[in-house]
Amino acid sequence: GENVEQHPSTLSVQEGDSAVIKCTYSDSASNYFPWYKQELGKGPQLIIDIRSNVGEKKDQRIAVTLNKTAKHFSLHITETQPEDSAVYFCAASFMNRDDKIIFGKGTRLHILP
Amino acid sequence: DGGITQSPKYLFRKEGQNVTLSCEQNLNHDAMYWYRQDPGQGLRLIYYSQIVNDFQKGDIAEGYSVSREKKESFPLTVTSAQKNPTAFYLCASTRVNYGYTFGSGTRLTVV
Numbered sequence: 001g002e003n004v005e006q007h008p009s010t011l012s013v014q015e016g017d018s019a020v021i022k023c024t025y026s027d028s029a030s031n032y033f034p035w036y037k038q039e040l041g042k043g044p045q046l047i048i049d050i051r052s053n054v055g056e057k058k059d060q061r062i063a064v065t066l067n068k069t070a071k072h073f074s075l076h077i078t079e080t081q082p083e084d085s086a087v088y089f090c091a092a093s094f095m096n097r098d099d100k101i102i103f104g105k106g107t108r109l110h111i112l113p
Numbered sequence: 114d115g116g117i118t119q120s121p122k123y124l125f126r127k128e129g130q131n132v133t134l135s136c137e138q139n140l141n142h143d144a145m146y147w148y149r150q151d152p153g154q155g156l157r158l159i160y161y162s163q164i165v166n167d168f169q170k171g172d173i174a175e176g177y178s179v180s181r182e183k184k185e186s187f188p189l190t191v192t193s194a195q196k197n198p199t200a201f202y203l204c205a206s207t208r209v210n211y212g213y214t215f216g217s218g219t220r221l222t223v224v
Contacts, residue, residue, distance in 0.1 A: 034212040043119075043203050043215035044156075089156070095210045100146075105155040 002027040004092050006104025014112050019080055021107045023090035024072040030092040033066060033073050034101065038087045047088075048075070051095075077109075085111045115140045119204050119216035125224045126191065126198060134189045134219045136204035143208055145187035149173060150201040150218075159202075162187055191221065199223050 003026040013019045025033075031052035036044035050057045050064045050073065057064050061080075066073040073092075077084055087108050093101040117138040126132045136145065147159040158171030162181040176195025181187055187206075191198045201220050205213040 032210075032212070036213075036215075041218070041220075043205075043217045044213075045215070046212050049212055091212075100158070100161060101207075101213060103156045108153075 002030055002092055002094075002102040004090060004102050004104040006090050006107060008107060009105065010108045010110070012110040012112055013080055015080055015082065017080055019077045019084070019109055021075045021088055021090065021109070022072060023074070023092075023104050024070075025092040025102075026071070027092070027094065028068075028071065029094045032093050032095045032101075033064070034091050035064060035075050036089040036091065036103075038089065038106075040086075044089060080111050082111050082113070085109060117204060117206050117214050117216040119202075119219050121219060122217070124219055124221045126221060127224060129193045131190055131192050132221070134191070134202055134204075134221070136187045136189065136216060137185055138187075138206045138214075139185060140206055140214060141184070141208070142206035142214070143184070144206060145181070146205045146207075146213070147171075147177075147179065147187070147189045148203040148205065150203060156203065159189065 006023045034049035037047045038044040048062050048064050050066050061078045063076045087106045089106045090104040091101045120135045144163045146161040148156040157173050159177050160179040162168035178190045199222050203218050204216040207213045
């Protein structure tokens with residue numbers, strides 16, 4: 001089955017700098033890669049996703065890149081702001097009827113003033 | 114607006130007691146999931162259901178039970194057999210080829 005590794009587990013960056021979180025997956029059949037942001041005491045929220053027919057996707061200050069050959073994908077946050085402080089989860093799945101998504105263990109991002 | 118609702122937000126359980134966590138969605142999603150999250154930890158899958166009247170065990174199903182009598186509802190019962198139930202419980206739903214929508218969670222504490 002699929003296995004998703006996420007690094008680092010904790011990341012501290014100065015406000016205004018960029019943050020990068022990296023994930024690797026094991027199942028080459030996986031074709032859908034969402035990223036979730038979880039604020040304290042709340043449920044995770046989908047912030048961006050990418051499908052395997054695309055190498056990069058951007059949404060304002062957030063971007064995700066996918067390297068299918070190496071089986072890794074990354075989340076990039078530019079011009080970080082205090083409200084970016086949260087736990088971020090990457091995930092992978094093969095989108096068919098069985099839509100069970102496999103999550104990484106999460107990265108706690110701290111934005112330093 | 115469509116969404117997924119979990120209730121209650123906070124729940125307290127006495128030793129030996131069964132409690133039921135509610136999860137309701139009006140997104141017309143086929144699949145629903147229950148996850149457990151311990152402090153500083155990731156998401157662990159308890160049970161999931163892809164269609165009404167059918168569900169499968171996840172990675173940590175022992176001590177939990179579910180039902181899926183309606184498409185909109187997927188309640189989770191934490192039984193007395195679950196020896197360490199204190200955690201944050203998250204419900205999610207999805208439709209084919211899309212990611213999960215999560216509820217806001219229920220924090221369960223044993224007293």
